[in-house]
Amino acid sequence: MMTDLERKRLLYKIARAYYDDSLTQQQIGDRFGLSRVKVSRLLREAREDKVVQIMIASPLGSNADLERHLEDAYELKEAIVVTCSSLKTGVIVNELGRVGAACLARCLQGHEVVALSWGTAVLSVVNALPSLDLPDVRVVQFLGGLGEVEAETHGAELARRMAQALGAKPRLIQAPGIVKDKVIHDALVTDPQVTDTLELAARADVALVGIGVFEPGSTLLSSGSTLTAAEIKELKANGVTGDIALQFFDADGRKVDHPINERIVGTDLERIKGIKRVIAVAGGAEKRSAIRAALRGRLINVLVTDDHTAKWLLE
């Protein structure tokens, strides 16, 4: 009753009217004597039959493909791949910080709780943050302070500065990140100031984290830290590939059980995983395996990294 050509012709006309002339389906129906529902179905058919083709131009100089593949491969909400001008860790971290900051700022609307870990990657994001005025936003530490108290990579300092940049309220943890033994840990955890803050962090809307590794140059090792060489060796022997906010995980991103966990004043990995938007900023060859582990374990859902690392993560 309707030849193939006639049908195609109709599909063409309707598609044209809809997409080019932006008529509503109702208007198209009135015009061609069809019910609105039929127009809807014909439009679907036109898309399916490729009478309508929608092309999306990937911006030049972006790594759109890499990003998309990463998103698909690791179920990320978003991957941002930056083409870095150098392979030096310092340069990479700096450039990642810029886009990480934009990515973080983009999703702040005014009433969020933002949790953060510590480290150079987080620092570079904080440094690149635009100054905003979000008085109802709260910036919370994921874990107690680490590193030299005066250093700018110190957790409390980072949280304070981020809050300042955002015009937001900081919520600090007045305790170290690692304590000597379980007794001290348990004592600290009875302090409502500490527990309330950790509770708030666990319920954060957005998290900004780095990914830690036990490699020679890492901040954790060089920060005159409370973690001894022996302890680190033992953690590695237990399969620890990396950490996020001192929550240690293996090559598949699974939490590694170890007594040292009982000395960490911080937010449990499972609770971090439950946060809607966990933005990890990490790049450079040293971190590859740890990043892959975090991705495999679905510990994060937004990754900001460099192009070399991205390629490696996909091979």
Place this chain on the structure above:
Amino acid sequence: MMTDLERKRLLYKIARAYYDDSLTQQQIGDRFGLSRVKVSRLLREAREDKVVQIMIASPLGSNADLERHLEDAYELKEAIVVTCSSLKTGVIVNELGRVGAACLARCLQGHEVVALSWGTAVLSVVNALPSLDLPDVRVVQFLGGLGEVEAETHGAELARRMAQALGAKPRLIQAPGIVKDKVIHDALVTDPQVTDTLELAARADVALVGIGVFEPGSTLLSSGSTLTAAEIKELKANGVTGDIALQFFDADGRKVDHPINERIVGTDLERIKGIKRVIAVAGGAEKRSAIRAALRGRLINVLVTDDHTAKWLLE
């Protein structure tokens, strides 16, 4: 605060998520940390900036361009241009009938009033009509019968056959289309059977008409008709270029006032113009000027014609 490349990248991602992955704007918002409204605006921006391009493939072998230009030039709801295999009037009319029938059938839903004129073009549509079952549709004549009563181009016969094909109810006008003088006309018009039917025709949802000309071969002239050669000559002298259902119009499609109008038992041109969907089926070189006149006067809003005529109408 957001570089141009970052913005483009965002547009790309959002466009991709929307058009390729068919996420809703809400889902995209949740994923990228944006409000739904913002996603809506970014998508618009992506279309405007040609990050998203929508291409519609015109079916091969169709005259999509011609049709579109006709629609634009004459404010048509639809133009259908058929590439005819011959220039012979008979062949053209036949092929137009096929697509005209599809076009008519397409817009019948079940409760319409369909009005029709007469002539070979209308006949060929009626012949090509699929058989349907639309008991609540009514088929009404625009004007009294014309031509030999037994001939299949006769108005009443056409209406009857169309009604039969559609499984619909015919509503015939038991009177001639042209009468001898105004007295007879006025007498007929007091007959409620006639006036009610004409009233119904004027309120039709869809109309199917041919376009008449006073050329040597035309049906009107050769039908041993009630219109004398002298009358025709006079009409032409008055600027009549063509007719639709015996409503005469000039080269601009304006009604031509002439005493002969008072002898026509039919529906006034203005009322025909008011019908939502007036489908004209007409082609061939002889009818060019008349078709153009009807188009100029916006007397019809759907035109089914051949490619040669279409080109001529656009030059």
Place this chain on the structure above:
DNA sequence: TTCATTACTGAACATATGTACACAATGACG
């Protein structure tokens, strides 16, 4: 400094769109 202008925002609303459903028509197959 002040003030006007502009650009952005999300909430609330009005529209537009997709889809589940019931129902009718068709055609294949026993």
Place this chain on the structure above:
DNA sequence: CGTCATTGTGTACATATGTTCAGTAATGAA
């Protein structure tokens, strides 16, 4: 000649979308 699956239909509804609006920040001119 049923009867079963298939196809196609519009209605009614749930959802998705675009847009107006009022409020607020950013910008720039006086």
